[in-house]
Amino acid sequence: MxxxxxxxxxxxxxxxxxxxxxxxxxxxxxxxxxxxxxxxxxxxxxxxxxxxxxxxxxxxxxxxxxxxxxGFINTHVHTSQQLARGIADDVDLMTWLHHRIWPYEASMTEEDSYISTLLCGVELIHSGVTCFAEAGGQHVPGMARAVELLGLRACLAQSIMDSGDGLPEPWANRTAEDCIQLQKELYRKHHDTADGRIRVWLGIRQIMNSTDDLLLKTRDTARELATVIHMHVAEIPYENQLIVKTRKVEHGTVTHLEKMEFLQNNLLAAHTVWVDNAEIDFLSRAGVKVSHCPAAAMRMLGFAPIREMLDASICVSLGTDGAPSNNRMSIVDEMYVASLINKGREVYANGTTDPTALPAETVLKMATINGAKSVLWDKEIxxxxxxxxxxxxxxxxxxxxxxxxxxxxxxxxxxxxxxxxxxxxxxxxxxxxxxxxSTVNVEEILSLAKEASTQLLKRAGIRIPNRMNMV
Ligand SMILES: [Zn+2]
Incomplete structure (x- = not known):
């Protein structure tokens, strides 16, 4: 240049x-x-x-x-999980969550979160990302400090859970009210900081770890603060089955959220893989935004009905998800994967796929203007x-x-x-x-990240089986 x-x-x-x-x-x-x-x-x-x-x-x-x-907009990324890259490859979902990710996140310090966000930010910048939506992680103040330094634009959210089996110690006793107060405090301290580059959102990790009380309080608080809610939605069939059983609805998460009037145009629903046509209609009518994370979906969730959602005029954008679900935090790779898997999903009777599905113009919009609409920032980016x-x-x-x-x-x-x-x-x-x-010292971040990750895994008691035949 x-x-x-x-x-x-x-x-x-x-x-x-x-x-x-x-x-x-x-x-x-x-x-x-x-x-x-x-x-x-x-x-x-x-x-x-x-x-x-x-x-x-x-x-x-x-x-x-x-x-x-x-600039590309990554609408679903776990900055807290960057130090966990490679700790949960080729394991089933329950091992992934209960034995790797929860112990890892529960053992994080604010400094770990800061370093993890710096490392993640370096990769995001190299892949052309200028704005991202944090999926809900640990220690928003650590994330905010890193984002301010990196020079990126970000929508930050805390990982929020008030119920569910097997939660680690620091999160197990939080009530819905605790969760709301914690986030109001984060909003007060960090919203609209770093020359307006940082916004603070509300998080819901997922419905299996949320009471209805928490969902309703979150909906009302988002309205009060005029901010956005980031939530993992309908990720696996088991989630829908559990909601049918425990919340007495006929289908699953989205049907339940519709019934309780949680679906609004300030909801960013991540993944949204297991939804039927009626639920796509609910999402469309409410103006809910969807973050499609194709690589993570292929790894453990399934094929999301992206063509159907786009046909229903739902705003669909792209996310990488976190390093332990994808390893590559590049929105450039996600564009390629999104185009391929959504063509591959349209299988004709003769077994061939549809090369016209999700054309390049659509995918490019998903990574840019749809990303901006998804984070409710499209008037400016x-x-x-x-x-x-x-x-x-x-x-x-x-x-x-x-x-x-x-x-x-x-x-x-x-x-x-x-x-x-x-x-x-x-x-x-x-x-x-x-x-x-130009904003941070990448070599220094790599050294800090290696050390912090080793110490964090030790504290969390996570052992990764060595699959190499070392000689
Ligand atoms: Zn996620």
Whole structure:
């Protein structure tokens, strides 16, 4: 990236292919953009932007041959679980949850959460993410400290549970009221901090660990604070079966949530794999947003009815889930996997699949503007439009993985690798330039993470069987 600089805060990016993902899906073949402070001031043909703004610009960046995209939005990621990468591979779901993840999360300190979020953030930035929604983890203050430093935008939530079998000690005695008070305090301290980059949401880990009292209090508190609820919904058939049995409804989680008027347009439902047509209709009518996490779904949940949800006009976005469910925290990989598995799910009578299902334009929207709508931030992010925040990524397609390039949109979804992302700007500030993250010391984070993870597993008493034939 070549840049000329002076003391003005105005930045010009020119000579780029700009994929705006705006309401007309405009792509500028030789586009330019002017950025002032944290916002996009102008966007148009490169020559026009240069003519109007180059006299007052502080930095002029020539992006010849490169592609500009809105920053990706990862709508379901467990930043707390980054230090748990590799601790629960190839194990069944109950071992995964009760013997690996719960003991791990229950043993975390705030410092662990801070380091875990830093490590996760490094991977998110490299994959072009500028905004993420925390799925609900441990120690929001630790997450917030890391996000502030990383320069990312984030919606943070605490993992919240007030019931259920086998809960570890620190969470076992929390009442619904304790859960609400804890989150109100987090909201008061951290909401709208870090130059407006951090928002605090309410969390519900999942229905099997929530009383109806907690669900109702959460719904009402979200309304009172005008914030969003993040919840894992209908992940496995057993969840639906248990809800039918214990809450006396005819289908499962979504039917129960509909009956208690919990479904609202400020609910971000993660996974949402095991839903029937009536439940898709409930979600659609309420304006609930869905975070589709294709890699994690393939690993342990099943095929979510994404085409049906999109046909019902539900806003579906993309998430990576956590490191122990996926290992790769790259939204670039998720775009590729989402396109493949949703084509593969549409099997014709003759056994072939449907290559027209979930086309590249749809997948790209899921990672950008639908992500912004899912986190209720689309007035300011999700597309490259004048007046919105300058959250963007620069892609170098001149590599063996992307050449030749005939159609930018399909190449971005089917060919692009994380390694093609060279620079990332969030809130008008470069947080990665030429693949070097400028906000934190990555080498230091790697050392801290290795040490913290080892100590944490020891404290939690988690032993990973050694499957290597070490000689
Ligand atoms: Zn999750």
């Amino acid at each position: 070549e840049a000329q600089r002076s003391s003005s805060s105005l930045i010009i990016l020119h000579n780029a292919t700009i994929v705006t993902v705006d309401s007309d899906s405009r792509v500028f073949r030789n586009g330019g953009m002017a950025i002032e402070h944290d916002k996009i001031k102008a966007i148009g043909q490169s020559g026009d932007i240069l003519a109007e703004f180059s006299g007052t610009a502080g930095e002029i960046v020539d992006l010849r041959g490169q592609i500009l995209l809105p 999700g597309s490259l439009v004048v007046g919105k925040k300058a959250d963007l990524v620069v892609i170098n397609p001149r590599t063996w993985s992307m050449v030749p390039l005939h159609d930018s949109i399909s190449s971005l979804v089917y060919c692009m690798r994380t390694e093609n992302i060279v620079s990332v700007m969030c809130n008008g500030r470069w947080i990665m330039k030429d693949k070097k993250i």
